[in-house]
Amino acid sequence: MKVELGQKVLRRNDVLAGELRAEFRKAGVFVVSLVSSPGSGKTAFLEKTLTLLQPRYRVAALVGDLATENDAARLARSNAPVRQIVTGTVCHLDAGMVRGSLQDWNLAGLDFLFIENVGNLVCPASYDLGENLRLVLMSVTEGEDKPLKYPPIFHGAGLAVITKADLAEAVEFAWDAALGNIHAVHPGLPAMRVSARTGYGMEEWLRYLAAAREEWDASSAPAIRDPVATVPANSGAGAETGTFRRR
Amino acid sequence: MHELSIASSIVDMAWEEADRRGVRVNTVYLELGPLAGVVREALLSAYELAAAGTALEGSRLVVTDVPIVAFCPVCREKRSIRSAQRLCCPECHTPTPEVVQGADLRVTALEVEQ
Numbered sequence: 001m002k003v004e005l006g007q008k009v010l011r012r013n014d015v016l017a018g019e020l021r022a023e024f025r026k027a028g029v030f031v032v033s034l035v036s037s038p039g040s041g042k043t044a045f046l047e048k049t050l051t052l053l054q055p056r057y058r059v060a061a062l063v064g065d066l067a068t069e070n071d072a073a074r075l076a077r078s079n080a081p082v083r084q085i086v087t088g089t090v091c092h093l094d095a096g097m098v099r100g101s102l103q104d105w106n107l108a109g110l111d112f113l114f115i116e117n118v119g120n121l122v123c124p125a126s127y128d129l130g131e132n133l134r135l136v137l138m139s140v141t142e143g144e145d146k147p148l149k150y151p152p153i154f155h156g157a158g159l160a161v162i163t164k165a166d167l168a169e170a171v172e173f174a175w176d177a178a179l180g181n182i183h184a185v186h187p188g189l190p191a192m193r194v195s196a197r198t199g200y201g202m203e204e205w206l207r208y209l210a211a212a213r214e215e216w217d218a219s220s221a222p223a224i225r226d227p228v229a230t231v232p233a234n235s236g237a238g239a240e241t242g243t244f245r246r247r
Numbered sequence: 248m249h250e251l252s253i254a255s256s257i258v259d260m261a262w263e264e265a266d267r268r269g270v271r272v273n274t275v276y277l278e279l280g281p282l283a284g285v286v287r288e289a290l291l292s293a294y295e296l297a298a299a300g301t302a303l304e305g306s307r308l309v310v311t312d313v314p315i316v317a318f319c320p321v322c323r324e325k326r327s328i329r330s331a332q333r334l335c336c337p338e339c340h341t342p343t344p345e346v347v348q349g350a351d352l353r354v355t356a357l358e359v360e361q
Contacts, residue, residue: 001360002356003268003358004356005264006354006355006356007260007353008353009253009260010253011260012256090249122284126352152281152282152283152331155350156284184333184335186334187334187335187342
């Protein structure tokens with residue numbers, strides 16, 4: 001006998017992510033997640049970002065790592081509150097881990113929360129964390145074809161950031177080819193080039209971030225349209241899940 | 248390698264349904280899109296591991312690949328996209344940012360017996 005089911009496998013994660021997104025909205029904190037391969041410069045980029053944002057904004061970071069707390073120690077140099085999620089053998093963050101690590105954290109006291117995922121271009125693609133913007137980072141030293149090798153992660157991102165731009169010439173990085181590959185797997189995805197070391201491109205990134213936050217703020221003002229609230233918690237429909245994707 | 252946690256979720260989901268109905272599961276049917284970020288072969292091996300020692304031990308996972316479907320802004324039609332590496336209309340080659348299907352990871356049905 002065949003029984004129809006029609007359930008998303010990641011339904012629980014999606015529902016939880018939808019609840020987180022509603023909590024973030026209520027607290028007024030704009031949440032940005034970062035995904036990339038290991039060694040692409042996520043932590044350096046984030047440390048610089050936290051440092052540059054702090055005169056004007058209240059910021060904090062959650063950082064996922066398989067085994068060490070080294071990244072949290074590096075990020076703490078920015079003087080922003082940082083909390084580490086040691087995932088053990090798990091190769092990605094999920095919405096439950098984010099929620100668990102946010103307990104007793106005063107979200108309403110923050111303007112921006114950054115979530116640095118485990119360095120991995122495969123597994124994090126499947127998990128919505130409730131973030132408002134997902135960044136995918138690739139460094140010039142990794143080569144131009146990263147997007148073609150990992151389409152889902154580039155497809156799910158809202159912004160591509162090409163890091164270590166100061167090394168581009170040394171490795172003969174072909175910007176046009178890289179952008180072409182990004183847009184082949186995700187047409188229209190905004191992309192920027194930065195160097196956390198020299199500061200190149202960081203201002204443009206901060207302007208983009210501030211504009212994204214403003215747009216998000218503005219979208220909350222009219223009619224309180226909270227799709228999460230209109231969906232029964234266990235329906236699995238998760239109306240607002242996956243909004244980190246560009247529509 | 249997150250296929251093991253995905254496989255465990257599938258086993259849990261199927262077990263819950265079977266338990267509710269008081270039946271035994273022989274086969275789990277799954278739809279998988281190229282943008283789900285899950286590797287079919289890895290998932291199939293992981294499923295055996297995840298099912299071992301549970302009520303679903305010995306059951307089969309049948310994976311159906313579903314294509315990426317995107318809306319072509321020029322043809323004004325939904326089109327099946329040939330490759331996740333190139334999201335463009337197969338007819339007119341216009342880039343297709345508006346993807347309507349392809350990230351699917353869904354248990355569609357169970358084959359069960361009393």
